[in-house]
Amino acid sequence: MNRISKNRVAVCIFTLPALLVFTVVVIYPISTTFYRSFFKWDGIGEAEFIFIKNFKNLLQDDIFYTSLKNGLVFAAVLVVLQIGIGTILALAVSDNSLKGKKVLRTAYFIPVVLSITVVCQLWLQMYDADNGLINKIFEKIGISYRQNWLTDKSTAILAIAVVNAWQYMGYHFTLLYAAIKSIPEHFYEAARIDGATRIKAHLHITLPLILETYKFCLTFAVAGGLNAYANMLIMTNGGPGTDTYTLTFMSFRAAFQTNEFGYGCAVAVVLVIESLLATLVINRLVARERITY
Amino acid sequence: MERIFTKILGIVLILVMVLSMVACGSSTTPDSVSTSTLAAATTTDSTTTPVEQPVTLKIYAQYSDEDTKAPYDYAIAAMKKDMPNVTLELDILAQDDNAKLKTYAATGNLPDVFQSGGDIINTLKASNNILMLDDQAPTADFKSKMQPSAMNTLMNSDGHIWAYPYAGNELVLLYYNKDLFTQFGVKVPTTVDELIQAAKTFNSKNITPLSIFSKEKWVGVSLFDCLATRMEPTGIRKLDTNQGKASDEAFTWAAQKFAELAKAGLFQKGATNTNNDQAESLFLTGKAAMFLNGQWEIATATEKMGDKVDWMAFPGKDAANYEEAKNNFSGGGGPGGYSVSPNSKNKDMAVKVAAYISFKYAECKYTTRGTPIVATKVNAPMVEAFPPMMEKLAKVIPDIKSFGSFDWNLTNAKFKVAIEDATQKLVTGGYTADEFVKDMDKAIVNANAE
Numbered sequence: 001m002n003r004i005s006k007n008r009v010a011v012c013i014f015t016l017p018a019l020l021v022f023t024v025v026v027i028y029p030i031s032t033t034f035y036r037s038f039f040k041w042d043g044i045g046e047a048e049f050i051f052i053k054n055f056k057n058l059l060q061d062d063i064f065y066t067s068l069k070n071g072l073v074f075a076a077v078l079v080v081l082q083i084g085i086g087t088i089l090a091l092a093v094s095d096n097s098l099k100g101k102k103v104l105r106t107a108y109f110i111p112v113v114l115s116i117t118v119v120c121q122l123w124l125q126m127y128d129a130d131n132g133l134i135n136k137i138f139e140k141i142g143i144s145y146r147q148n149w150l151t152d153k154s155t156a157i158l159a160i161a162v163v164n165a166w167q168y169m170g171y172h173f174t175l176l177y178a179a180i181k182s183i184p185e186h187f188y189e190a191a192r193i194d195g196a197t198r199i200k201a202h203l204h205i206t207l208p209l210i211l212e213t214y215k216f217c218l219t220f221a222v223a224g225g226l227n228a229y230a231n232m233l234i235m236t237n238g239g240p241g242t243d244t245y246t247l248t249f250m251s252f253r254a255a256f257q258t259n260e261f262g263y264g265c266a267v268a269v270v271l272v273i274e275s276l277l278a279t280l281v282i283n284r285l286v287a288r289e290r291i292t293y
Numbered sequence: 294m295e296r297i298f299t300k301i302l303g304i305v306l307i308l309v310m311v312l313s314m315v316a317c318g319s320s321t322t323p324d325s326v327s328t329s330t331l332a333a334a335t336t337t338d339s340t341t342t343p344v345e346q347p348v349t350l351k352i353y354a355q356y357s358d359e360d361t362k363a364p365y366d367y368a369i370a371a372m373k374k375d376m377p378n379v380t381l382e383l384d385i386l387a388q389d390d391n392a393k394l395k396t397y398a399a400t401g402n403l404p405d406v407f408q409s410g411g412d413i414i415n416t417l418k419a420s421n422n423i424l425m426l427d428d429q430a431p432t433a434d435f436k437s438k439m440q441p442s443a444m445n446t447l448m449n450s451d452g453h454i455w456a457y458p459y460a461g462n463e464l465v466l467l468y469y470n471k472d473l474f475t476q477f478g479v480k481v482p483t484t485v486d487e488l489i490q491a492a493k494t495f496n497s498k499n500i501t502p503l504s505i506f507s508k509e510k511w512v513g514v515s516l517f518d519c520l521a522t523r524m525e526p527t528g529i530r531k532l533d534t535n536q537g538k539a540s541d542e543a544f545t546w547a548a549q550k551f552a553e554l555a556k557a558g559l560f561q562k563g564a565t566n567t568n569n570d571q572a573e574s575l576f577l578t579g580k581a582a583m584f585l586n587g588q589w590e591i592a593t594a595t596e597k598m599g600d601k602v603d604w605m606a607f608p609g610k611d612a613a614n615y616e617e618a619k620n621n622f623s624g625g626g627g628p629g630g631y632s633v634s635p636n637s638k639n640k641d642m643a644v645k646v647a648a649y650i651s652f653k654y655a656e657c658k659y660t661t662r663g664t665p666i667v668a669t670k671v672n673a674p675m676v677e678a679f680p681p682m683m684e685k686l687a688k689v690i691p692d693i694k695s696f697g698s699f700d701w702n703l704t705n706a707k708f709k710v711a712i713e714d715a716t717q718k719l720v721t722g723g724y725t726a727d728e729f730v731k732d733m734d735k736a737i738v739n740a741n742a743e
Contacts, residue, residue, distance in 0.1 A: 044398045045420030062732075129562035151565045151721050237508060240565045241718035256392035258707045259416055 030272060036265040043261030054266035063242050064267070067250040070157045071274070074246065075225025077161035078168075083217050086172035091202055093173075094180045105177070109170040116167070120234040123163045124150075150236050153243040160231045160244060168224070172217045179213035180206055215286040222278045226271065247271040348642050349380045351404035352650075353394065354631075356385045360589055363662060364459070368653035372646070379646060381406075391416075398422040403634035405643040406650070410629020412706040414455045417632075424633040424640065426454040431648035435669070438652065443668045446626040450704070457647050458630035458668040459654035462696060464686070465515045465623040466604040468576065468584045468594055473500060479582070482608045483615045485520070485550045492559040495582050501561040504581035505720065506572035508565060511700035513716035516585055518623040518697035519607045520547035523614055526621050528697020529712060532733070533705050535741045539733035546610065548719065548726035555722035564720050587624065587699075588686060592663045595680040604682055620689065625696025627704075630668070666690075711736030 037054055041047035058064050089108060093101050111119060126133040127149040135146045149159040183206060191201040229248040236244045238253070245253070247267055255264030355361035365383075372379060384404055387393045391413045397403045398417055409423065417423035426432050435457055439447055446458035474481060477498050482488040492502035507513050514529065522528040525543035532539065539545070554560075561567065561575060576584035577597045584590070594602045607623070609615030631647035633640065655667035661676045663683050679687065703709040715732055718724035 042416060042419065043395055044416065044422060124566070148562055148721075151563050153718075153721070153723060236566060237510075239508075239510075239714070239717050240721045241714040241724070243718070252392075253710065256395060257390045257710050259395075259412070260707075 033265045033268050033272070036262055037269045039262040039265075040260075041262040042259040043255060047262065050262070054263045055270075057263065058266055058270065063245060063250055063253075064247075064270075066242055067245045067247045067267075068274075070244060071226040071228065071246045071271075073157050074161045074164070074228045075222045075278075077158060078165050078221040078225045079218065081162065081165035082169045082172045082221050083176075083214065086169050086176050086217070089169075089173050090176035090180055091206065093177060105174075108173045111167045112170045114167065116230050117234060119167045120163060120231060123159075123166075124235060127159055151240055153240060156236060156240070156244045157232075160235055161225070161228075163235070164224070164228065164231050172221070175213055175217055176210060179210040183209050211286060215282060218282050218286060219279055222282065223275050226275050226278065247274070347378050347380065348639050349382060350406060350637070350639060350643055350646060351384060352381045352646075353384045353397075353404040353407035354386055355408060356383060357388075360592075360662065364654040364657040367657035367661070368650045371653050372649065376646070376649065379642065381646070401636065403636060405634055405637040405639060406631055406647045407634070408630070409456050409632040411627060411701045412704055412709060414449060414628060414632070415704060416706070418451075418455065421635060423455050424635040424637075424644070426457065426633070426644065426647075429644045430641065431457075431645055435648045435652070438669045440668060440670055443626060446628060446630070446668050449628040454628075456628060456630040456632040457651035458626070458628070459651040459658070460626060460630070461666040461668050462626040462693075463624050463666050463699070464588045464696075465519060465585065465699075466588050466590070466686075467503075467519070467607055468586065468590065468602055468604050470576065470579060470582050470598070470601055471603055472601045473579065473582045481605050483606075484611055485523075485554070485608050488559070488608045489553060489557045491582070492554065492557045496558045501575055501581035502559045503583040503585060504567070504572040504575035505560050505564050505585055506567050506569040507560070507717055507720045508568045510713035510717050512585060513720050514700040514712055515623050517547055517551055517712070517716045517719070519585075520550050522621040522623055522695065522697045523547075523607070523609050523618045526618075526695035528621075528623060528695075529703070530625075530696075530698040532712070532737060533698060533703045533708050535705075535737065538737060539730045544733075545726065545730055548729040551716070551719045552722070552724070552726045552729070555720055560720055565717050588666060588683070589662075589664065591680055591682045591686075595663075595682060600681070602682070604686070620692050620694045621697075622693055622695070623697040624699050625702065626668075627698070627702030629702070705740050707740035708737060711740065 036047075038049060038051055039047040040050045040053070089104075092098060093104050093108075098104075129135060129146070129148045129151070132149075134149065138145045147155055150156050187205050187209075188201050191205060196204070226246070227248055228246050229252075232238055232244045232246065232249060238245045238249045242250075247270060251264045251267040251271065253264075254260045254267060354365055356365050369381065372381070386408055394403075394407060394409075394413060395416065398420065403422055409417065414423060432454060436447065436454075440461060443458065443461040446461065447454055449455055469481065473479075473495070477494055477500070479491045479494050480487060482491050495502040505512055505516070518528040521543055523543075524546060525531055525537070525541070531537035532544065537544070539548070561572070561581065564572075572581075573584065573586070573590075573593070575581040577594065584594075591604075606615070606619035609618050631651045633643045633647050637643040652669055655669045656671050656673050658664045659667050659671040659675075660673050663677055663679050665679065665683065665687055700709060700713060703712075711733065715724075715729050715736070719729060
């Protein structure tokens, strides 16, 4: 192994295919998007260089702020529900005394493998204002909280985010469960001998030791929230009006509906920068020291 | 040694990036697209294919429901007899605001023949991706077959022909269930206030007053246009062409009444999430008293509801306005139909096919689909007689004073998207007329800014 790493030519040859693929599928599209964001272009015809005018216009566009806010709300819901509930379930299932763990593990992961269209259709039925399961439950328990979940601008984005959180919660559960199971059992035995309760043991042993996994989950949840598109496309098509737009949706609208491809690229650039910033902050704040045991 | 290696690795990385960019970069950069397509469009020596030789053409057309499948199948069956050497490869049109068509144009992959209309003609025209048909061989004959009242569907505002139309000036109609109105003692409304009253009565009887498929944003736009045309005969066309503002009296009134109707519970819950099938089903099964759709709904409504269904003139501001404006319709036609790619390898044949198919579409719609509202004159024998609702409409058509516009005939893409969003918000009842007017005035300024 050491001999190979010292052989510079071998390193270059072995990394070249990966570099090529990475450049073609990541670096090239991002750099062309940056380049095109400086043009007034309808996506087909002649382009006019306008430097940063697209970005200036963006700052005066109400839809930009709606989209930005929706992306952040979406990301926050994913973080709270996917990682929060994922953690609780992972801790519960990792308990040796719990019966039926196999069934639970499979059940939690099933939504992840379902098609997003199927999941959205399922939840569309559940959110139905007249006959949907959720409103029926409120009705049965005597709470007058019937809502037009997807047509009310105050609930629509939250309702859509819950669907995504529900579907991919199992993914985060699996990662966290695997991390918890990798913690040596004798750590907990020592804690028990010292008189620590189960909750204390999790707070002082489990959670600090799986911070690396949390970093990964957090990055996925935040980036997924900021980039959200498919759920709203299927469930509300961005509506009512533009109330459930995200930056991805806004970029599509500009590029393909209003013939402002350059403007759409500018929105995409902001999205890329936003996601990069979020990733940097997460990397800076979470699990700064690598824990080995 | 370490530094030299780092430098070499750096150079390799840069080379890889540059190489892959060059490899990925096609000639379709913003500037070069136009030059290449321009060259193709302006070239005069088009490749002509003798009629006898087998020709395969790609066609991009609607083929999703009975109303779009039937004319296509009819035209293809006729083509097999009249143009046996031509084979068409169908690429089904996506309901995606022409995103797919624009992508085809941007990548130089436009089908030989494609459906176009509204702002897409202007977009493709600006980039030389649509063939001007003025001097093409079949045009003179096609023009002679046009209905005089439908010439606006052939000639673009620039005075040129970019598509062979098949649809005439189609209309938005407000359908109603006569039995439900009689059963609950509701008068067929002639004013918007009576419509609000009717909505309240039907709601109290657990009947949806008006089912609307507002997941498709054009329906909300059409309802707004129906209201606006009570006071402004050209409706939203005036806003689209930047000749009016949303704060003008007619549009402010339309927004106010739209918001009032939504507040009064005119639409079913979750209307902005309801698709065509769901809304239509509510009406056809007697769960909704009214339904808003184009005149193409007549065939289905008659088939499912028989003589229980009729359409009404849209209610006016007051009784006098009702009489004055009852022949102002929302809808109308615009330039559109089958267009041809200037880059087609079989351009002449593609033009011939576009004209032929458009003509056959109109023939099918007229003789078998019960609609006389087509672009060209039809001499073929009738297969099915017009339903009573269409007979009634046919009597009104000669008296029509003006048309607003269908959403898809709007020519300013930015305005179109803005009014789609704003009217969909009005449907929810959580958006005021003042907000609508303010947002739309701003959108109109943006849509016309250079």
